[in-house]
Amino acid sequence: MELTAKEHSEDETLWGGDKQPFKATYGKMMMWFFIVSDALTFSGFLVAYSFSRFKNIDSWPIADEVFNHFPFLHGVNAPMYYVALMTFVLIFSSVTMVLAVDAGHHMKQSKVAFYMFLTIIGGAIFVGSQAWEWKNFIKGEYGALETNGGQILQFINTDDKRISIEDFALELPTERSTHESSNGLWFSYEPSVTEITVSEVKAGFKNNEELLIRTEKLNSSGDKTILSREESLAKIESAIQVVQGANLIHNEYGNRLFADFFFFITGFHGFHVFSGVVINIIIFFNVLMGTYEKRGHYEMVEKVGLYWHFVDLVWVFVFTFFYLV
Amino acid sequence: MADDTHKLAIFRGYLKFKSNTQKIWGVLIFLSIVTTVEVILGIVKPQILMTPFIRIKLLNWIFIILTLVKAYYIAWDFMHIRDEKSGLKNAIVLPLIILIPYLIFIILLEGDYIFNVMQDGFVSWNF
Structure with a gap:
């Protein structure tokens, strides 16, 4: 017993926290x-x-x-x-x-x-x-349209320059305003209505022959795919929403993630x-x-x-x- | 810690500094050069480096390697890992260099697999 006690006392510095191995x-x-x-x-x-x-x-x-x-x-x-x-x-x-x-x-x-x-x-x-x-x-900066599937459609002119949707959207008379809880019995929730509507962008796009759609897809050289005028006219019909800027749910730059x-x-x-x-x-x-x-x-x-x-x-x-x- | 406890050589001893302060400025210059190279490559994007290698472009491999080089010098010289005991050094570095590459490997493999599923699957993701 004494022997063990002695060994223990020798180890005291080791367990006392004085040693600093690091x-x-x-x-x-x-x-x-x-x-x-x-x-x-x-x-x-x-x-x-x-x-x-x-x-x-x-x-x-x-x-x-x-x-x-x-x-x-x-x-x-x-x-x-x-x-x-x-x-x-x-x-x-x-x-x-x-x-x-x-x-x-x-x-x-x-x-x-x-x-x-x-x-x-x-x-x-x-x-x-x-x-x-x-x-x-x-x-x-430019704004974009979002399709039903969540893809972003951006706009460029024939010189490959990005065009802001504000620049070409036609102003259409609209009666649409944000639905508020004070106006309805069955109100759930509606996000605020964008200043530019989808139909305004679509009308402006059809009016302006120079505009083309740029999709999210990257082509073999790593650039965004640009649709021809006919493809663009067909593609724009699938758009359901105007996106300007970015937040956690939508963003005009492409993939929301x-x-x-x-x-x-x-x-x-x-x-x-x-x-x-x-x-x-x-x-x-x-x-x-x-x-x-x-x-x-x-x-x-x-x-x-x-x-x-x-x-x-x-x-x-x-x-x-x-x-x- | 006095000055003499700092290890003052970098690049495996090719470059020796006289004092710790000098070494700090030396490392700053080195890090600035690396960052400048990265920025220039990022702006110029040389066409030769755009060829993919193991699914990632050569240019991006260069960026990743240069980033690791920068990380090494920040940790070793600014955070003084170079001056620490090897036990502490290993306790810090080993978990990271074992766990992170493992995580990268499994997650990226999975991401690549899901990309193929979405591309070749029968469901359209673009409507």
């Missing part, structure tokens, strides 16, 4: 394991996106046509430039974050605060850019960036108040830094799978 503190390790689980969550989302894309591989929207806006350049086709800018902003704010961590290791309080401040600014610019991107996506995944994945990522900015602000004020100076180390900065880099890391993948591939 040479990392509890907080840092838990941040890492949180990041691992969050990484798996994001890969789940991105793989689900890829699944839908593979399922609709011959009709998926072309990202270059969807995200082609740049601030102050109206009507200019500028694919990629804006997201590229956003990517650089995020990478740069990642760099200022590592510099803050590095300054923390050297216990330089004012330097840590300065770099944290730059990081927060970068994060705020990124969240703002994402909001602007969402605004453009939701507003839409595209908008759903866009909102969900960039929204979830944007939420991460937002919470990252909030956490960074809290830590920034702690740095200013000298909390970590008193504590003797800046490990807290390192931990939020890990989270911040992770957000950047996820964006690298979102950027590739939404905008490039």
